[in-house]
Amino acid sequence: MEDKIILYPSNWLYNAGVVGFLKVLQYNGINFEIDGKLIIDRFAIKESYKGIFRYHEDVLNERFSIWGKNKRYPNYIQSSQKEFFENYYVKALQRIERNKHKTCSWCEGYFIPQILIDDIKSKFKRNFSSFLEQREKFQGIHFAGLGAAITEVPNSFWNLNFSTPICHLCSYLIIFHHLAFIKTPEGEIFINAPDFYLIWDLNNFAEKILAKSKEYEVRKILGSSLLQWAIKRRTLLGAWTMMNIEVIVKKGSIIDYFDLPPNITKILLDYDIANLIEEINEEKIFDLILAGKFSELEKANYFVLKTILKLKKNDEISKNDPITKYFTKYNDLQYLRRVSQILPKLYGKILEKIGR
Numbered sequence: 001m002e003d004k005i006i007l008y009p010s011n012w013l014y015n016a017g018v019v020g021f022l023k024v025l026q027y028n029g030i031n032f033e034i035d036g037k038l039i040i041d042r043f044a045i046k047e048s049y050k051g052i053f054r055y056h057e058d059v060l061n062e063r064f065s066i067w068g069k070n071k072r073y074p075n076y077i078q079s080s081q082k083e084f085f086e087n088y089y090v091k092a093l094q095r096i097e098r099n100k101h102k103t104c105s106w107c108e109g110y111f112i113p114q115i116l117i118d119d120i121k122s123k124f125k126r127n128f129s130s131f132l133e134q135r136e137k138f139q140g141i142h143f144a145g146l147g148a149a150i151t152e153v154p155n156s157f158w159n160l161n162f163s164t165p166i167c168h169l170c171s172y173l174i175i176f177h178h179l180a181f182i183k184t185p186e187g188e189i190f191i192n193a194p195d196f197y198l199i200w201d202l203n204n205f206a207e208k209i210l211a212k213s214k215e216y217e218v219r220k221i222l223g224s225s226l227l228q229w230a231i232k233r234r235t236l237l238g239a240w241t242m243m244n245i246e247v248i249v250k251k252g253s254i255i256d257y258f259d260l261p262p263n264i265t266k267i268l269l270d271y272d273i274a275n276l277i278e279e280i281n282e283e284k285i286f287d288l289i290l291a292g293k294f295s296e297l298e299k300a301n302y303f304v305l306k307t308i309l310k311l312k313k314n315d316e317i318s319k320n321d322p323i324t325k326y327f328t329k330y331n332d333l334q335y336l337r338r339v340s341q342i343l344p345k346l347y348g349k350i351l352e353k354i355g356r
């Protein structure tokens with residue numbers, strides 16, 4: 001048995017579970033290695049169970065529960081199974097391994113070895129096989145709200161037969177998924193991608209951005225997160241990875257998906273372009289780019305130059321001046337001079353990037 005467990009990105013629900021799990025590990029000071037994939041120590045599983053309660057109490061000020069009637073995962077286990085779950089099942093989970101006879105629709109398939117199952121069975125009070133069956137199937141009823149939502153949305157991982165086979169690890173990770181979602185005015189969001197490091201980063205950036213600008217819409221949160229990523233990580237992403245960045249928006253029991261057009265994603269993830277946008281530091285310009293109105297940048301620059309002339313002559317800039325459509329700091333000559341250098345460069349680089 002290897003010490004470490006390696007996880008690869010899969011569908012968004014699984015990925016959100018993993019991110020929630022990582023948040024709990026991070027909060028409790030448990031290390032993990034993350035790049036495209038994720039490497040965790042086995043003991044992290046048991047620690048995460050204690051950790052998830054602590055996290056809810058300390059960070060969310062919430063009493064977390066997974067047994068019986070509860071807010072997030074009603075009847076995930078029964079109240080009478082709580083002791084068994086904590087003292088035997090979660091412990092056994094640390095020894096998960098691949099199983100030739102069982103498959104998981106979401107991951108490589110990590111199951112508690114049969115010997116261990118036979119061992120802990122005697123500690124279980126009632127119908128053990130039905131308890132175990134519930135750990136091996138993804139059933140809407142276990143995942144409050146979300147279950148209902150998923151059955152209504154045909155999805156790559158949900159094949160509508162209402163009981164997708166999953167493994168013991170996946171059915172455990174799912175109770176962390178709500179922690180990955182970030183509150184926004186449009187609903188709770190999770191940024192998904194086919195790379196764990198990218199997912200982890202983008203969601204962390206999004207959280208920080210939202211802490212500053214609470215009223216940002218989803219489009220802007222995603223756009224700004226991509227921009228931050230390009231500036232801070234300076235790494236080239238493959239086309240396939242770029243095309244598969246999406247936001248999951250959860251509003252009550254409705255699940256929505258949002259993504260940016262491929263061209264916009266490509267532009268925002270370009271290191272040079274991202275830096276120029278950051279240097280301009282003007283939301284109105286950022287909005288134009290997010291909306292794909294690139295040629296407006298040329299127009300904007302025309303008005304910048306005009307405004308510079310006016311300011312030099314000490315003319316007053318009226319509130320209806322076209323420049324106000326593009327810039328907030330339209331009275332700042334130094335700033336406009338700087339911007340007049342950046343805008344043409346930015347426009348050129350964008351055209352180059354999208355091949356026009």
Ligand SMILES: [Zn+2]
Pocket residue numbers: 104105106107108109110166167168169170171
């Ligand atoms: Zn699995």
